[in-house]
Amino acid sequence: MLLALTTTHRPATDLGYLLHKHPERVQSVPLKFGQAHVFYPEASEERCTACLLMEVDPVAIVRGKGRADGPLDQYVNDRPYAASSFLSVALVKVFGTALNGHCKERPGLAQTAIPLRAQLPVLPARGGEGLLRGLFEPLGYTVSVESHVLDENFPAWGRSPYFSVVLERCCTLSELLKHLYVLVPVLDDSKHYFVADDEIDKLLRQGEGWLSEHPLCAQITERYLVHLRRLTRLALSRLVEDDPDAAQAGHDAEEEAVEKPLRLNDQRLASVLAALKSSGATRVLDLGCGSGKLLARLLRDHTFAEIVGVDVSLASLHIAEQRLRLAELPEKQRQRIRLLHGSLCYRDARLAGYDAAAVVEVIEHLDPHRLESFTRALFGEARPRVVVLTTPNREYNSLFAGLAAGRLRHKDHRFEFTRQQFQAWAAAVASDYGYQARYETVGPVDAERGSPTQMVVFSVQSPKEAES
Numbered sequence: 001m002l003l004a005l006t007t008t009h010r011p012a013t014d015l016g017y018l019l020h021k022h023p024e025r026v027q028s029v030p031l032k033f034g035q036a037h038v039f040y041p042e043a044s045e046e047r048c049t050a051c052l053l054m055e056v057d058p059v060a061i062v063r064g065k066g067r068a069d070g071p072l073d074q075y076v077n078d079r080p081y082a083a084s085s086f087l088s089v090a091l092v093k094v095f096g097t098a099l100n101g102h103c104k105e106r107p108g109l110a111q112t113a114i115p116l117r118a119q120l121p122v123l124p125a126r127g128g129e130g131l132l133r134g135l136f137e138p139l140g141y142t143v144s145v146e147s148h149v150l151d152e153n154f155p156a157w158g159r160s161p162y163f164s165v166v167l168e169r170c171c172t173l174s175e176l177l178k179h180l181y182v183l184v185p186v187l188d189d190s191k192h193y194f195v196a197d198d199e200i201d202k203l204l205r206q207g208e209g210w211l212s213e214h215p216l217c218a219q220i221t222e223r224y225l226v227h228l229r230r231l232t233r234l235a236l237s238r239l240v241e242d243d244p245d246a247a248q249a250g251h252d253a254e255e256e257a258v259e260k261p262l263r264l265n266d267q268r269l270a271s272v273l274a275a276l277k278s279s280g281a282t283r284v285l286d287l288g289c290g291s292g293k294l295l296a297r298l299l300r301d302h303t304f305a306e307i308v309g310v311d312v313s314l315a316s317l318h319i320a321e322q323r324l325r326l327a328e329l330p331e332k333q334r335q336r337i338r339l340l341h342g343s344l345c346y347r348d349a350r351l352a353g354y355d356a357a358a359v360v361e362v363i364e365h366l367d368p369h370r371l372e373s374f375t376r377a378l379f380g381e382a383r384p385r386v387v388v389l390t391t392p393n394r395e396y397n398s399l400f401a402g403l404a405a406g407r408l409r410h411k412d413h414r415f416e417f418t419r420q421q422f423q424a425w426a427a428a429v430a431s432d433y434g435y436q437a438r439y440e441t442v443g444p445v446d447a448e449r450g451s452p453t454q455m456v457v458f459s460v461q462s463p464k465e466a467e468s
């Protein structure tokens with residue numbers, strides 16, 4: 001197993017100080033499962049590369065008291081070659097001081113962002129190139145990936161799950177090592193040792209400052225904790241506590257980063273709340289409630305006697321549960337609110353008979369061909385009297401600094417409507433299901449491009465209105 005770390009920050013040989021390993025020597029460190037060696041194939045003023053080579057003894061893994069199941073109960077396995085949780089253990093043992101951001105000889109440099117490059121020739125990625133990029137690109141890495149067919153003579157065998165990867169970024173060495181420490185075993189989706197409660201502390205320690213804001217935070221946490229549900233819930237709740245506003249189980253951190261200067265999220269929630277209140281509704285649904293920001297506001301307002309949050313993502317519901325501190329609410333408050341796990345694209349009898357529904361920044365997450373199932377389930381079956389729905393206005397995107405031309409605001413957005421598309425869609429829904437549609441802007445209005453968020457308030461037409 002090989003990891004190569006390169007810098008071009010001059011004098012590049014200072015990498016030796018940062019790693020606490022002298023460029024002129026080969027150094028070996030014994031590990032439980034084999035041997036780690038550090039050596040420098042190049043060390044000049046302009047460019048310096050340190051290699052961490054690990055010899056993993058596959059027989060020792062099988063005979064040792066480590067977990068031996070699945071592929072690891074065989075003497076022939078991929079562990080000697082592939083980057084995995086063994087690498088994370090080696091990073092702590094061999095580069096622990098650097099991982100923690102300390103350097104006695106060059107303390108300033110340890111805190112300085114420098115051009116760094118990490119090369120992993122054999123990186124297993126369960127979830128493929130998409131996940132690999134999804135994990136590292138939001139952290140600012142340029143990711144180069146080489147994938148291979150398993151055997152050119154047998155194309156039907158498909159592609160190898162192992163990738164040759166180069167990650168490049170200008171950051172501190174400690175940041176890079178932390179990202180590798182957490183994300184390499186996440187990509188491999190397995191650990192060579194028994195995972196206990198202290199694994200949460202390791203994750204939070206190495207994830208400090210970046211994990212709670214990562215768009216894939218929930219997935220990273222779940223995989224890092226080898227899909228143990230109790231540990232995952234505990235970790236997610238601590239991630240939220242540590243950083244109450246940034247933590248969104250990753251869902252909207254990216255979107256917020258794009259929209260941040262406007263505090264658009266706050267304006268949006270205020271507009272939705274105002275529309276719900278002026279409709280006179282007291283029993284309300286928040287469909288696609290995410291991490292529960294609107295639910296928290298609804299709960300604070302005693303006009304709302306019954307509040308139901310619905311989401312398809314369990315991770316988001318867990319975060320909402322923490323944000324709302326449901327477990328600690330006095331009984332009377334507790335009775336006002338419920339969280340339901342469900343999909344908005346299916347008819348759901350639990351959602352019938354409410355006064356109003358909020359659908360905030362949700363439709364753009366649905367595949368366009370699912371939109372009709374969603375409208376049928378909501379306007380055809382659940383039929384609240386009022387529906388308050390928001391979605392991004394695509395035309396406004398060019399005014400966001402930091403959003404490349406033609407890009408959507410979030411990777412998970414399947415589409416974003418222009419104002420005309422949105423109003424045509426809403427008018428058709430209203431006419432199909434007997435509602436009236438009223439449009440509002442949310443956020444600062446640009447003369448040409450409109451407002452960043454667009455909102456529609458649907459209300460059921462009374463029979464009299466329908467006639468005229």
Ligand code: SAH
Nearest residue numbers: 288289290311312313343344360361362365
């Ligand atoms: N309304 C929240 C969250 C918006 S993010 C807010 O404004 O902060 C979109 C949310 O819709 C996510 O939480 C996602 O899990 C949820 N979602 C996406 N597709 C869904 C579906 N088919 N059914 C229910 N929820 C869905």
